[in-house]
Amino acid sequence: MFGKKRVAIVGAGLTLFRRNLKETGKELCYEATKMALDSAGLTLKDIDSVAFGSAPDAFDGIHMKGENMIDSAGGWRKPFSRVFVGGGTGVFTANAGWWHVASGLFDTCLVVAEEKMSSCYPHPAHAFTTIFDPIMSRPLGTTLIWIFALEMHRYMHRHGIKKEQIALVSVKNKKNALDHPCAQLGANITVEDVLNSEIMCWPVQRLDISPTSDGAAALVLASEDVAKKITDNPVWIDGVGWCIDSTYWTNRDLYYPDYVEYAARMAYRMAGIKNPPKEIDVAEPYDPFDYKELHHMEGLLLCKKGEAPKLTEEGVTQRDGDLPINPSGGLLGVGNPIAAAGLMKVCEIFWQLRGEAGKRQVPGDPRTGVAQAWGDLMQYGSVIVLRR
Amino acid sequence: MEDVAIVGVGCTGFRPITPEFSYKEIMFEAATRAYADANVNPRKDIDAFITCGEDYWDGHSIFDEFVPDQLGAVLKPLFTVSADGLIGLATAYMLIRTGQFNTVMVEAHSKASDILTFTDIVAFGLDPIFNRPLGGHPYYIAGLEMTRFLHETGTTKEQCAHVVVKNRKNALANACAAYGADLTLEDVLQSEPMFYPLNRLDTSPLADGCIVLVLASNHVAKKLTDTPVWVRGVGWNSDTSWLESREWGRAIYAELAANMAYKMAGIKNPPKEIQFAEVDDLFSYKELQHLEALKLCGRGEAGKLTEEGITQRDGQMPVNVSGGALGMGYAPEVLGLQRVLEAALQLRGQAGRRQLCDVETGLAQSWRGIPTATGAVAVLSREVK
Amino acid sequence: MSAKIKKYAGHPLKSAEIREGKVPTARWRPKAKYMWSAGVAMSRFLNELKNGRIIATRCNKCGRIMVPPRVFCEQCFKPTDNWTYVKDTGTINTYSASFIAGDASRIKEPIIVAIIDLDGASPGMGIQHKIGEINWKEVKFDMKVKAVWKPPEERKGAITDIKYFKPV
Numbered sequence: 001m002f003g004k005k006r007v008a009i010v011g012a013g014l015t016l017f018r019r020n021l022k023e024t025g026k027e028l029c030y031e032a033t034k035m036a037l038d039s040a041g042l043t044l045k046d047i048d049s050v051a052f053g054s055a056p057d058a059f060d061g062i063h064m065k066g067e068n069m070i071d072s073a074g075g076w077r078k079p080f081s082r083v084f085v086g087g088g089t090g091v092f093t094a095n096a097g098w099w100h101v102a103s104g105l106f107d108t109c110l111v112v113a114e115e116k117m118s119s120c121y122p123h124p125a126h127a128f129t130t131i132f133d134p135i136m137s138r139p140l141g142t143t144l145i146w147i148f149a150l151e152m153h154r155y156m157h158r159h160g161i162k163k164e165q166i167a168l169v170s171v172k173n174k175k176n177a178l179d180h181p182c183a184q185l186g187a188n189i190t191v192e193d194v195l196n197s198e199i200m201c202w203p204v205q206r207l208d209i210s211p212t213s214d215g216a217a218a219l220v221l222a223s224e225d226v227a228k229k230i231t232d233n234p235v236w237i238d239g240v241g242w243c244i245d246s247t248y249w250t251n252r253d254l255y256y257p258d259y260v261e262y263a264a265r266m267a268y269r270m271a272g273i274k275n276p277p278k279e280i281d282v283a284e285p286y287d288p289f290d291y292k293e294l295h296h297m298e299g300l301l302l303c304k305k306g307e308a309p310k311l312t313e314e315g316v317t318q319r320d321g322d323l324p325i326n327p328s329g330g331l332l333g334v335g336n337p338i339a340a341a342g343l344m345k346v347c348e349i350f351w352q353l354r355g356e357a358g359k360r361q362v363p364g365d366p367r368t369g370v371a372q373a374w375g376d377l378m379q380y381g382s383v384i385v386l387r388r
Numbered sequence: 389m390e391d392v393a394i395v396g397v398g399c400t401g402f403r404p405i406t407p408e409f410s411y412k413e414i415m416f417e418a419a420t421r422a423y424a425d426a427n428v429n430p431r432k433d434i435d436a437f438i439t440c441g442e443d444y445w446d447g448h449s450i451f452d453e454f455v456p457d458q459l460g461a462v463l464k465p466l467f468t469v470s471a472d473g474l475i476g477l478a479t480a481y482m483l484i485r486t487g488q489f490n491t492v493m494v495e496a497h498s499k500a501s502d503i504l505t506f507t508d509i510v511a512f513g514l515d516p517i518f519n520r521p522l523g524g525h526p527y528y529i530a531g532l533e534m535t536r537f538l539h540e541t542g543t544t545k546e547q548c549a550h551v552v553v554k555n556r557k558n559a560l561a562n563a564c565a566a567y568g569a570d571l572t573l574e575d576v577l578q579s580e581p582m583f584y585p586l587n588r589l590d591t592s593p594l595a596d597g598c599i600v601l602v603l604a605s606n607h608v609a610k611k612l613t614d615t616p617v618w619v620r621g622v623g624w625n626s627d628t629s630w631l632e633s634r635e636w637g638r639a640i641y642a643e644l645a646a647n648m649a650y651k652m653a654g655i656k657n658p659p660k661e662i663q664f665a666e667v668d669d670l671f672s673y674k675e676l677q678h679l680e681a682l683k684l685c686g687r688g689e690a691g692k693l694t695e696e697g698i699t700q701r702d703g704q705m706p707v708n709v710s711g712g713a714l715g716m717g718y719a720p721e722v723l724g725l726q727r728v729l730e731a732a733l734q735l736r737g738q739a740g741r742r743q744l745c746d747v748e749t750g751l752a753q754s755w756r757g758i759p760t761a762t763g764a765v766a767v768l769s770r771e772v773k
Numbered sequence: 774m775s776a777k778i779k780k781y782a783g784h785p786l787k788s789a790e791i792r793e794g795k796v797p798t799a800r801w802r803p804k805a806k807y808m809w810s811a812g813v814a815m816s817r818f819l820n821e822l823k824n825g826r827i828i829a830t831r832c833n834k835c836g837r838i839m840v841p842p843r844v845f846c847e848q849c850f851k852p853t854d855n856w857t858y859v860k861d862t863g864t865i866n867t868y869s870a871s872f873i874a875g876d877a878s879r880i881k882e883p884i885i886v887a888i889i890d891l892d893g894a895s896p897g898m899g900i901q902h903k904i905g906e907i908n909w910k911e912v913k914f915d916m917k918v919k920a921v922w923k924p925p926e927e928r929k930g931a932i933t934d935i936k937y938f939k940p941v
Contacts, residue, residue, distance in 0.1 A: 018783060020785065021786065028783070032782075035781075035782070135818075136901065137901055146886050157867065182781050200871075202883070214783075248841065250888050250899040251898050253897055
């Protein structure tokens with residue numbers, strides 16, 4: 001128990017994730033929001049506030065895009081605000097919803113995340129070229145995959161990790177996604193498929209990477225007293241954490257995400273978690289690249305530094321393993337509409353803890369789960385801990 | 389319930405251009421001032437950092453990548469609210485009220501002089517299907533709104549011009565203001581017509597600058613300072629994104645935000661309980677429209693009160709003693725913190741030549757500018773009520 | 774979730790349908806131009822690049838020598854104390870070979886990118902740059918490299934005044 005009021009998730013909504021969806025960003029927001037409200041048996045009248053999340057305006061092609069989305073996210077004539085922490089936004093939007101209710105200012109809060117990456121034409125990668133320092137990086141023609149390749153390579157070098165070990169993550173997550181009704185890239189692939197896929201930026205290959213996507217996700221949050229009237233099966237937000245590291249990413253050792261560890265420690269402290277691998281039953285770490293799942297398992301203190309590849313090889317992280325990781329299929333399998341993908345992970349933990357994940361349900365009646373997202377110049381971590 | 393106070397303020401600027409400094413250096417200076425003012429070390433004493441802004445103002449996608457170092461926030465809980473600084477302040481208020489955070493920093497900055505295509509950026513905020521293809525300078529939206537406001541309330545262009553004369557003059561006494569000037573009504577009314585009925589001097593010119601605030605919970609605030617400024621109420625709200633179905637004559641967002649803030653602060657009779665106001669005046673008529681929305685006067689009365697001098701620095705209800713955005717300059721997303729900064733200095737008795745006598749409670753209000761219908765309100769006091 | 778909800782919203786489109794104009798679209802090329810002030814620290818850094826030198830700042834409290842230079846130490850949160858030159862040699866901290874360009878198009882000869890920890894700066898103080906005069910498969914971690922500068926008359930005060938780093 002922490003905060004002025006304990007906060008529950010009482011409903012969740014999700015659209016399909018696809019490379020191109022016909023729906024506009026507004027229409028995607030509406031669909032996810034409506035599903036979340038319907039699943040909680042609520043209408044917009046029951047909503048006091050809205051926490052919205054979306055990644056760069058350059059994707060949707062609308063400056064101040066949060067303002068453009070207000071009506072479709074249920075924010076008309078309500079207190080509405082948008083949080084934005086790059087790729088960390090999806091999970092962070094749920095954190096923002098938490099403080100709206102935990103502060104005692106509002107009984108309910110809609111949490112909505114949207115990304116319409118396909119509007120950035122001909123390729124969303126264009127938008128990413130403007131995330132870099134205009135003096136030190138942009139003149140070199142820096143791309144997003146370059147910098148992640150640099151991080152992946154450093155991580156492999158420091159721990160002596162092989163590409164074959166990392167590829168197992170992609171194989172697992174794409175397979176898990178076969179059971180997700182919204183998934184873009186569910187598939188049965190092999191380690192060889194990953195290793196034989198096109199080299200993008202060595203050591204990153206085509207099948208190491210999540211796709212670009214359109215999609216939206218939403219949650220309904222309520223304070224304890226209100227939640228108990230809405231549902232017999234609330235899921236509690238018991239810890240939130242976030243952290244940013246220095247802008248000067250070339251001055252850091254990229255082999256380990258300190259900022260994820262700091263964010264996790266903040267959330268675990270709130271949730272009273274002392275031994276994460278023992279106390280956490282299911283986790284959705286951010287996996288826009290396969291190595292990131294491993295990197296983030298380590299940052300989340302779910303294993304020791306450099307140990308995540310071994311756990312993956314041993315099958316510990318499979319859906320039926322001792323510590324299921326990304327049972328949804330993650331970004332690699334379900335897709336990566338950035339902010340919506342992060343919130344999709346929170347939705348997944350919500351469904352897993354309620355026992356509503358259908359074919360994706362992890363065994364053993366999970367009680368505690370964690371979702372995490374990552375962003376900016378390899379510098380942002382956002383973490384949420386949920387309990388049944 | 390934990391009360392929340394402003395315990396430190398820091399400001400750099402405002403100036404029309406600042407070619408000698410990068411935005412990082414401007415932010416570092418404002419942050420250093422705020423931390424010194426609050427007597428805190430950001431590396432140890434601040435529990436969360438909030439930065440307010442938008443990508444296209446800064447020219448970076450994911451601009452928060454570039455902010456932690458100069459704010460002392462490396463490996464600390466920092467995040468962006470894509471909003472005006474006053475919504476950032478409301479967010480800090482919520483964080484402290486959760487009981488998990490004792491000290492929170494709020495920052496907003498503008499390096500508008502780095503933007504070479506400001507008008508195009510504003511137009512890029514319009515709906516891409518319905519509005520953007522129609523072209524034109526997006527400030528025509530303010531023209532549409534002003535026309536309707538004048539029509540519904542009987543307010544005159546001259547009354548709006550009085551706002552400009554007052555605020556630019558007030559700015560002369562504010563070292564942080566970029567555009568202090570001694571103007572006449574004729575200067576304003578005869579300035580170049582821009583977006584009828586707006587003339588050039590009815591609009592706020594751009595400025596660079598940064599404001600950093602430090603907020604703290606009751607028990608920490610009392611240890612840090614003898615002059616805490618209490619945040620008694622906050623509110624924020626938005627009317628529809630669709631231009632076509634918006635209320636043009638009334639600032640609904642400000643009415644609703646004020647209702648929320650007044651309720652929280654226990655304010656029943658705003659004109660009696662609030663002694664001065666800092667309200668958004670990005671365009672001259674906005675000050676009048678906002679005063680009415682905030683119920684500081686009746687509908688259609690703000691123009692007359694302004695003409696009569698009631699809102700002058702020595703009037704009964706001083707408004708924008710700082711100079712407002714017209715006098716301090718339009719620093720996108722910093723507008724709300726400009727208003728809060730002035731209110732805090734007045735309540736602390738540190739406003740120098742602009743100091744008002746015996747002020748206990750003030751109001752700060754902001755609007756996010758074209759094309760939004762989003763705004764926020766804070767009620768600030770010397771005493772916890 | 775899966776049990777209660779039978780249908781998820783969203784109408785997928787094929788890329789070809791968009792390319793061939795079969796679905797209505799609205800197009801806009803944003804005119805977003807900026808001229809960022811380099812500021813106190815980076816102005817000097819850029820001017821020194823014109824001279825073929827790399828300059829750093831030093832914090833006397835933590836003792837770090839920082840590249841790129843900054844007027845504040847982000848660790849100690851205080852102004853930095855003095856300027857100091859660092860060498861144009863260093864070691865490769867990590868590297869990659871890029872076969873794609875910024876617009877996601879493919880390139881045949883990969884661009885080798887690396888983080889280079891500069892000699893004379895504090896350990897781990899790297900900058901991002903390209904590596905040249907070597908096949909990408911022969912690049913190694915901890916390899917010693919040196920800057921290859923453009924001729925003085927071609928330098929503009931930009932990071933590209935260094936063409937690339939080459940193995941020593």
